[in-house]
Amino acid sequence: MAPYHIRQFQDRDHRRVLDLFSRGMEEHVPAAFYHMLTLPHSLLLLPAVPVTIVLVSGSWLLATVYSFLFLLCLRLIFWVSCRNYVVKCLQADLADITKSYLNAHGSFWVAESGGQVVGIVGALPVKDPPSGRKQLQLFRLSVSSQNRGQGIAKALVRTVLQFARGQGYTDVVLVTGNMQYSAMSLYQGMGFQKTGHYFVSITKRLMGLSIFHFTYSLPSVWEPRM
Structure with a gap:
């Protein structure tokens, strides 16, 4: 196991950070x-349409071609959705990490091993936290x-938690x-609690x-004595 250390982001790390983020997102496709x-509707649709095609046309070849093209299009939809999200991020906060994080009262760290950046994490203050809370995201x-x-990954999350404690935050979200x-397994294992669950759109x-x-x-930090 090669040793690693965590340090604050430097401009020379930018290309490697973008590569790590992009590859990590594409792995979820x-x-x-x-x-x-x-999903139930997929399990219903996948066999139903080919069977209908066979019953109507009598062609197993046509049903097979449909199934192949359907699965190919579905995979392409996920890939395009992922790429669009990555491009959006690369043009937003990741376009200028120093400006987006270090100059915005947050921070950005990299884990370095063997002279290469192998891990990343960033943190920014939440603009409108709940009343009485000071939150870091x-x-x-x-x-x-x-x-x-x-x-x-666990060490990077601990770095964010330590930063939050030092800056007087009440929560990390x-x-x-x-x-x-x-x-999700990592976050829950480190003490994070699920506090919300939603879909961003009907399509999702x-x-x-x-x-x-x-x-x-x-x-x-301060606890009253009993």
């Missing part, structure tokens, strides 16, 4: 595709597939997709892609 196939957690299983199984609901909101409540 197969999981989302297979998840879609297990965790963004863009990603670790290279070759460097997983070494505790890097984040949102993640339901296809990010390992991420049909695709079975939902968003979970997590919150980690930080203990008060």
